[in-house]
Amino acid sequence: MSTASLDAALDGVQLAIVDTSAWLAFLSTGDATHQLARHLFGRVAAADDPLRAEASMVTAAESMVRPAAAGPAELGRMRAYLAGFPHLSLVPVDLDVATTAATVRARSNLKMPDALIVATALTRRAQAVVTNDQTWRPRLASAYPHLRWLDLCAHL
Numbered sequence: 001m002s003t004a005s006l007d008a009a010l011d012g013v014q015l016a017i018v019d020t021s022a023w024l025a026f027l028s029t030g031d032a033t034h035q036l037a038r039h040l041f042g043r044v045a046a047a048d049d050p051l052r053a054e055a056s057m058v059t060a061a062e063s064m065v066r067p068a069a070a071g072p073a074e075l076g077r078m079r080a081y082l083a084g085f086p087h088l089s090l091v092p093v094d095l096d097v098a099t100t101a102a103t104v105r106a107r108s109n110l111k112m113p114d115a116l117i118v119a120t121a122l123t124r125r126a127q128a129v130v131t132n133d134q135t136w137r138p139r140l141a142s143a144y145p146h147l148r149w150l151d152l153c154a155h156l
Contacts, residue, residue, distance in 0.1 A: 017056070023059055024063065044087050101119035137151060
């Protein structure tokens with residue numbers, strides 16, 4: 001694992017959109033990229049680090065599925081954790097995001113939840129998208145070259 005290579009890839013990035021897979025890696029200690037995700041979200045939470053993150057409400061919803069299945073108390077804990085995580089903003093899906101997502105899906109054939117997350121990055125003018133999905137960079141980098149496509153697996 002190389003937090004140094006992740007930090008180098010994030011150099012100069014002030015706003016990153018985090019995909020559901022990156023957030024779940026942070027929450028899941030057994031995930032191969034957990035330590036990298038933990039480092040990433042540690043930076044996001046740090047008051048003295050300029051890196052900030054946003055996540056689509058799609059990520060919030062996907063992150064609450066297992067807690068919802070476990071019961072209201074677990075769901076409430078995850079909801080509070082998402083809402084209170086330092087320097088992580090949750091971005092609603094509005095008409096601009098939906099319109100951009102339609103274009104992303106039409107160009108890339110991504111599933112709609114993924115297209116909504118990418119559209120969030122585009123509409124929020126993020127500099128980077130952090131994911132654990134190794135298919136995003138090859139599918140999206142040429143269409144959206146101004147975004148840094150950071151796959152946590154690439155830093156193992």
